[in-house]
Amino acid sequence: MVQILSLALGASTLLLGALWWRERSLRLKAIAGTELLTQKREAMRRSLEHLAEGVVLLGLEGEVLYANPAAMHLLGTKDLPSTPGRLPLERYTHHRPLIDMVMKTPPANTMRRVFEIETEKDSQHLPMLEVTLAPAGAERRLMVLQELRAEEAVERKRKDFVANASHELKTPTAALVGLLGLIEVVPEEKRGDLLERAKHNAEGLSNMIDDLLALTRAESPEWIPDPQGLSLSAAVTEVTDALKERAEKKGLRLEVQLPAEPKDIYADAFAFRTVLHNLVLNAVVYTMEGQVLVEVKQLENGCTEIRVKDTGPGIDAEILPRIFERFFRGDVVHSRASGGTGLGLALVRHLLRRMGGRISVQSTPGVGTEFMVELPETPRQPLAGAN
Ligand code: ADP
Numbered sequence: 001m002v003q004i005l006s007l008a009l010g011a012s013t014l015l016l017g018a019l020w021w022r023e024r025s026l027r028l029k030a031i032a033g034t035e036l037l038t039q040k041r042e043a044m045r046r047s048l049e050h051l052a053e054g055v056v057l058l059g060l061e062g063e064v065l066y067a068n069p070a071a072m073h074l075l076g077t078k079d080l081p082s083t084p085g086r087l088p089l090e091r092y093t094h095h096r097p098l099i100d101m102v103m104k105t106p107p108a109n110t111m112r113r114v115f116e117i118e119t120e121k122d123s124q125h126l127p128m129l130e131v132t133l134a135p136a137g138a139e140r141r142l143m144v145l146q147e148l149r150a151e152e153a154v155e156r157k158r159k160d161f162v163a164n165a166s167h168e169l170k171t172p173t174a175a176l177v178g179l180l181g182l183i184e185v186v187p188e189e190k191r192g193d194l195l196e197r198a199k200h201n202a203e204g205l206s207n208m209i210d211d212l213l214a215l216t217r218a219e220s221p222e223w224i225p226d227p228q229g230l231s232l233s234a235a236v237t238e239v240t241d242a243l244k245e246r247a248e249k250k251g252l253r254l255e256v257q258l259p260a261e262p263k264d265i266y267a268d269a270f271a272f273r274t275v276l277h278n279l280v281l282n283a284v285v286y287t288m289e290g291q292v293l294v295e296v297k298q299l300e301n302g303c304t305e306i307r308v309k310d311t312g313p314g315i316d317a318e319i320l321p322r323i324f325e326r327f328f329r330g331d332v333v334h335s336r337a338s339g340g341t342g343l344g345l346a347l348v349r350h351l352l353r354r355m356g357g358r359i360s361v362q363s364t365p366g367v368g369t370e371f372m373v374e375l376p377e378t379p380r381q382p383l384a385g386a387n
Contacts, residue, residue: 054145062089062102074145110134110317113360116384134317164327168208172201211343218350225268225354227379232262239276247284253291259298266378271351278344279308279371285338287312302377307370314365324349356382
């Protein structure tokens with residue numbers, strides 16, 4: 001009996017020992033895992049500290065979870081910790097439009113806007129900030145702030161421009177030459193198809209040349225916008241009427257909502273039409289089903305707001321900050337097939353700057369995109385962020 005008892009005692013001691021050992025090694029593993037995670041987080045934090053771009057991690061209520069030194073500098077924040085433990089964004093910036101953008105943009109949306117920020121530090125120096133707000137997982141949002149340095153941007157863009165333009169012109173030209181060369185050698189019945197493809201490439205070439213010329217004109221200091229009184233409803237419906245057939249062919253509804261009593265606007269006619277045409281054209285091209293809505297409002301302060309909303313595929317957060325770059329195409333195949341040049345939005349932004357206006361975009365992948373154009377009462381009083 002004593003033997004059985006001591007055997008049982010021995011076995012349970014062994015079992016307890018094994019359990020203790022297992023728990024100990026699990027605990028050690030967990031500690032090592034947590035340490036690795038802390039190290040990774042620390043390494044990431046150190047990288048963010050050296051970035052020139054401001055990075056702010058926000059909770060869903062707009063509370064700041066982290067802000068790197070560049071963000072603090074760009075926002076002009078003083079005496080606040082970079083990991084504040086959920087202080088409201090208002091403690092970091094007093095700039096109401098920026099706070100509104102964060103609070104009003106649904107967490108799943110991506111938004112990009114340019115702001116002229118008056119900092120606490122130096123109210124004479126008004127940095128132009130390009131702010132991109134994007135979801136970062138289910139519970140957080142990331143805000144990236146980039147200061148626009150005009151001269152730097154112009155110099156870099158100029159260099160890229162020649163290379164990009166040559167490449168973009170070469171692609172359809174080479175295709176055109178190849179196709180026309182083939183026409184002589186293929187059997188009669190294949191010629192129609194080749195000619196159709198040649199025509200498509202020639203149209204692409206012509207669109208590219210038109211957009212290049214328009215962009216060059218808009219960027220030239222010699223081109224001065226010529227504002228004049230325009231009937232808002234006539235200017236808007238002229239653009240939408242021209243695109244109605246294209247929309248209807250795809251089964252899309254193209255609707256326009258104008259103010260009940262639209263007043264004339266004071267703007268350059270070419271610039272106004274080009275801006276609206278490009279936005280509505282994109283909405284029609286990229287939307288596969290549903291509708292495109294052009295909503296026009298005239299505010300009491302004399303500004304005009306035009307929203308072009310579509311039920312298209314939306315724009316991914318990663319590419320949204322790039323869509324206004326020259327030659328940038330998000331969906332290369334679709335853009336080329338529809339005669340796109342990758343220059344439309346660059347032209348839109350540029351023309352708006354010259355008109356004293358500005359543009360912002362909100363997009364939810366799978367739901368749709370909304371571009372908002374804001375125009376001042378007169379280009380002589382440009383809106384903040386317009387230049
Ligand atoms: P493109 O000629 O390629 O349309 P744009 O400069 O007009 O050039 O637009 C740049 C990119 O932005 C497009 O290639 C597309 O990926 C994206 N884009 C623009 N408008 C929309 C929209 N309404 N819906 C979805 N994507 C869009």
